[in-house]
Amino acid sequence: MRILMVGHYPPHRGGVANHLDSLVRELRRRHEVHVLTYGPIKPRGFERELVHQVRVPPVYGLRGTSFAFLGSREIVKLHHEFNFDLIHTHFVGTTSFTGVLAKERTGLPLVVTAHGSDLEHTAKLTLGRVYVKKSLSEADAVITVSHWLAKKVMSLGASAVRVIPNGVRELEEVDSGKREVITFIGALRNYKSPETFIELAKRFPERKFIVAGDGPLRERLERSAPPNVRFLGYRGDVESILSQSALLVLPSRREGFGLVILEANSLGVPAVGRRVSAIPELIREGKNGLTFKSFEELVEAVRTLLKPKENRKSGKIGRRVASTYSWEDVAEEVERVYLSVLE
Incomplete structure (x- = not known):
C-alpha cells in the first residue's frame, strides 16, 4: 500500500508525533508511507523524500485552520504525484478536517485516529466542534487509542469505532544505582x-x-x-x-x-x-x-x-x-482497518 499520514511528526514533539513516528517505522516494513506535517521543519535525512510539509503561521487558532485548507490542497498535489491508496489523519479537528477536504477532491478513503485532547479540548470550541463532527461523520474508519475515547467519538457522531491502543517503544534501562x-x-x-x-x-x-x-x-x-x-x-x-x-x-x-x-x-x-x-x-x-x-x-x-x-x-x-503493548501488533491492527476501507 501507499499511505499518506497527516499530523504532527518529528522533529515536532508530543504524544501524536511520537505515536506517528513509531507507527510509520513499523508500517514501512511492508508499505510505502509518506507524511504530511506542519512546517517549517527540517525532515530527518533518512526520510527526506517521504516527509512533506505545509508552512503555516505560528499563531494559535490561525495555525490549525491554515493547515486544514493549505494541507488539503497539498494532499491533492501529492496524490497526483504518488497515487496514494488512502489518507490516515491523526488528531480530530483541523488536522482530520484536512483529510475530509482532500477526500472530497480525490475520492481517497479516509481513516481518522483520535488521541485525546482533540476530543477533550477541540470539540468544546465552536468552530472546533464543526471540524470534529464533520471529520467523524465523513471518515471511512475511526480509530481511538482507548475505550474511553471510543465512547466520546460515538457520542460525537462516529458510527463505527476501532480501539487500537498505543504501543510501547523499547526502552533501554540505564544503570543509575538505587531507585529512589x-x-x-x-x-x-x-x-x-x-x-x-x-x-x-x-x-x-x-x-x-x-x-x-x-x-x-x-x-x-x-x-x-x-x-x-x-x-x-x-x-x-x-x-x-x-x-x-x-x-x-x-x-x-x-x-x-x-x-x-x-x-x-x-x-x-x-x-x-x-x-x-x-x-x-x-x-x-x-x-x-x-x-x-x-x-x-x-x-x-x-x-x-x-x-x-x-x-x-x-x-x-x-x-x-x-510487554503486551507492542508496535508490531498495533501496526497489524491498523493494517486490518486499512484493508476494510479498501474493500
Whole structure:
C-alpha cells in the first residue's frame, strides 16, 4: 500500500508525533508511507523524500485552520504525484478536517485516529466542534487509542469505532544505582495538574521528586516547589529518568491514553494515576500501580507503593503488562482497518 499520514511528526514533539513516528517505522516494513506535517521543519535525512510539509503561521487558532485548507490542497498535489491508496489523519479537528477536504477532491478513503485532547479540548470550541463532527461523520474508519475515547467519538457522531491502543517503544534501562526518585513526566499545563505533584512533594520532604517537562506553568511551579523537587525541563531520554525512579505519578485531569504509564512499567516502575479518562484502562488496580480520586488517596497510594515489597511486586507485574503493548501488533491492527476501507 501507499499511505499518506497527516499530523504532527518529528522533529515536532508530543504524544501524536511520537505515536506517528513509531507507527510509520513499523508500517514501512511492508508499505510505502509518506507524511504530511506542519512546517517549517527540517525532515530527518533518512526520510527526506517521504516527509512533506505545509508552512503555516505560528499563531494559535490561525495555525490549525491554515493547515486544514493549505494541507488539503497539498494532499491533492501529492496524490497526483504518488497515487496514494488512502489518507490516515491523526488528531480530530483541523488536522482530520484536512483529510475530509482532500477526500472530497480525490475520492481517497479516509481513516481518522483520535488521541485525546482533540476530543477533550477541540470539540468544546465552536468552530472546533464543526471540524470534529464533520471529520467523524465523513471518515471511512475511526480509530481511538482507548475505550474511553471510543465512547466520546460515538457520542460525537462516529458510527463505527476501532480501539487500537498505543504501543510501547523499547526502552533501554540505564544503570543509575538505587531507585529512589518519585517522578512526574509531562507538559506543565493545567490539564496535567503538575501542582498536585508539587503538593505531594511537600508531604514527603525526605524523598527526592523530579519534574521532567516544560510548559507555561513552570515558572509558577518552581516558585511554589519545596527544596526536594528538581525541575529538569523537556527531556528526550525518558529511560534514564525512569531508571532512577521508584514511582511515577500521573495526576492528569484527563488523558486520552497515558503512554508514560506503560513506559514506566516497561522499566519496572509502578505508577499512581488519577482515576479519570483512560488511566484506569492502563493501571490495573493493585497490580501495576494504584489510582486515586482525592489528594489523601494519592498520598496513601504513594506510601503503599514506596514499601519495598509492594514496589518490587508492582514493578514486576508492570513489566508484564507493558510487554503486551507492542508496535508490531498495533501496526497489524491498523493494517486490518486499512484493508476494510479498501474493500
